Amino acid sequence: MxxxxxGCGSSSGSGAKAVAxxxxxxxxxxxxxxxxxxxxxxxxxxxxxxxxxxxxxxxxxxxxxxxxxxxxxxxxxxxxxxxxxxxxxxxxxxxxxxxxxxxxxxxxGEAPTYRAVIVGNPDVIKNLDDIAGKTVAWGDPASTSSHLIPKAMLVEQADLIVDEGNYQEQHVGAHDAVALAVQNGNAEAGGLSKPIYERLVEEGIIDPAKVAVIAESEPYxxxxxxxxxxxxxxxxxxxxxxxxxxxxxxxxxxxxxxxxxxxxxxxxxxxxxxxxxxxxxxxxxx
Incomplete structure (x- = not known):
């Protein structure tokens, strides 16, 4: 096995596509x-x-x-x-x-879709507007549900844009690291996959009293x-x-x-x- x-190594050239x-x-x-x-x-x-x-x-x-x-x-x-x-x-x-x-x-029997969630410390974050001025944890920059979707939700639903200084962001890599960053107080809010959040709660890794769902995305x-x-x-x-x-x-x-x-x-x-x-x-x- x-x-x-x-990182799968490196070689010369960039963007090379596989041949037959x-x-x-x-x-x-x-x-x-x-x-x-x-x-x-x-x-x-x-x-x-x-x-x-x-x-x-x-x-x-x-x-x-x-x-x-x-x-x-x-x-x-x-x-x-x-x-x-x-x-x-x-x-x-x-x-x-x-x-x-x-x-x-x-x-x-349902479509192959899933949702992202924005989570937060419930003592500090009650709704998306409360994220203004706070620190938000994202996963990998190329992640859909722990970066792209929740960041877009902040723009569309709360008019919060990181490049305009409305909040601070940090990339912590993995979805579980996002939830842990909120739980440990290193960020007030974060974004991750809803199925992963639910599994972390089910496994006892995340306490929903410390990391609560603030908003949920549309299905993607x-x-x-x-x-x-x-x-x-x-x-x-x-x-x-x-x-x-x-x-x-x-x-x-x-x-x-x-x-x-x-x-x-x-x-x-x-x-x-x-x-x-x-x-x-x-x-x-x-």
């Missing part, structure tokens, strides 16, 4: 570093075993040091499959020839599974089927999913539309 916790491939001897599958990397790998061992059985190739789980490293690794062809957040997918798609093919469904298309477009068509069909037909509890449990549903690039236009609101140039984002 091969496990990687790294045969079926790889080892399928490199990247998972987002949105929580503790060793936990992500441990929790997804059933996924690795499932994919090896279904696809007939060795599978290597990869957790990069941050979102940007994962985007770059995909662009340079060092990954065959990647589980991106919506924004990191859009950023990766700018640099790579990749295809989204499945998104997590957390409630059977869920995290997409993507693959290199240059993979052989019959193998890509195998990969799609492996995810869309997946019903193994041990594999789905770490995702909090009931299954995976088909998704297309167009589903993420709603994420692209948020970028101008925050003056983000997707092509130049670092």
């Amino acid at each position: 091969a496990l990687v916790l790294a 491939n045969e079926v790889p001897e080892t399928l490199r599958v990247a998972l987002l570093p949105d929580e503790n990397a060793s936990d992500v790998i441990k929790n997804n061992e059933p996924l690795r075993q499932y994919l090896e059985d279904e696809l007939g190739v060795e599978v290597e789980l990869v957790v990069t040091t941050d979102y940007s490293s994962m985007i770059e690794a995909m662009a340079r062809g060092r990954l065959e499959l990647g589980y991106f957040g919506p924004l990191s997918y859009v950023l990766a798609q700018e640099k790579s020839d990749i295809e989204p093919f499945a998104a997590m469904q957390d409630v059977e 298309p869920n995290y997409p599974w993507t693959m290199q477009a240059s993979l052989p068509e019959d193998f890509k069909e195998q990969v799609r089927n492996a995810f869309l037909e997946l019903d193994v509890t041990e594999v789905l449990e770490p995702f909090g999913a009931t299954g995976f549903e088909p998704i297309t690039d167009e589903d993420y236009d709603v994420v692209r539309e948020l970028a101008p609101l925050l003056d983000i140039d997707l092509a130049d984002f670092q």
Whole structure:
């Protein structure tokens, strides 16, 4: 079993796209570093075993040091499959020839969507307006639900713009680190994925009396599974089927999913539309 916790190395050139491939001897599958990397790998061992059985190739789980490293690794062809957040997918798609093919469904029969939340110290933050002048913790800059969506919510719902000095911000990396920053008093508010927040509360890591939900976003298309477009068509069909037909509890449990549903690039236009609101140039984002 091969496990990687790294930035996936470096090479000359920038934004290189993968050339046509045969079926790889080892399928490199990247998972987002949105929580503790060793936990992500441990929790997804059933996924690795499932994919090896279904696809007939060795599978290597990869957790990069941050979102940007994962985007770059995909662009340079060092990954065959990647589980991106919506924004990191859009950023990766700018640099790579990749295809989204499945998104997590957390409630059977419902659309594959999820929500972000803005959380805060309930003794200090009662509503979004109270965030004015306070410190807000975000996750990775390329995160959808722990940066892009909640930051847009502050603009749209409370007219709070960080570049105008309405509040201070800090990037702490992972979703769990955002909640802990609020709980430990290092920030008065923060943004993260609603499913991750709920899991942190359920596991007793976060005390809802110290970190409460202040606001919840509209639903957005869920995290997409993507693959290199240059993979052989019959193998890509195998990969799609492996995810869309997946019903193994041990594999789905770490995702909090009931299954995976088909998704297309167009589903993420709603994420692209948020970028101008925050003056983000997707092509130049670092």
